[in-house]
Amino acid sequence: VQLVESGGGLAQPGGSLRLSCAASGFTFSKYVMSWARQAPGKGGEWVAGIVSDGRVTDYAASVKGRFTISRDNTKNTVYLQMNTLKPEDTATYYCLKKADPHDYRVALSLGEYDHWGRGIPVTVSS
DSSP states (O other), X not given: OEEEEEOOEEEOTTOOEEEXXXXXXXXXXXXXXXXXEEOTTSOEEEEEEEOTTSSOEEEOTTTTTXXXXXXXXXXXXXXXXXXXXXGGGOEEEXXXXXXXXXXXXXXXXXXXXXXXXXXXXEEEOO
16 A cells, blocks of 8 residues: 655645645555644644545544545545645645545544555645
8 A cells, every 4th residue: 555645845824735645555446535634743633534435525623614635536546625724734744544445434533544645744834
């Protein structure tokens, strides 16, 4: 399994970034996928998740209304569109694959994901 994030970097407060995660080594279209983040000096935080066919999404309260998760099963890629960025969104962002392909729910617990990407830093600063 490989999960490779891209698209991070520096953004100004109020700005936007789009993260991508290219997946390989498993049947991508069968798995719930999520994004999580870890800010400096803090623990991991689940951010957003999407079911295998893309019809259902869920978000942490801290990003709801600002972030949008989507996926393209023909490209084995999951995306995170981040708008109206705030300094508190500064973190390393990770792409996650859920462990159980038969559990179709978006899982909010990071323990239900068995593979993480290497992460990509996002810095929101003026």
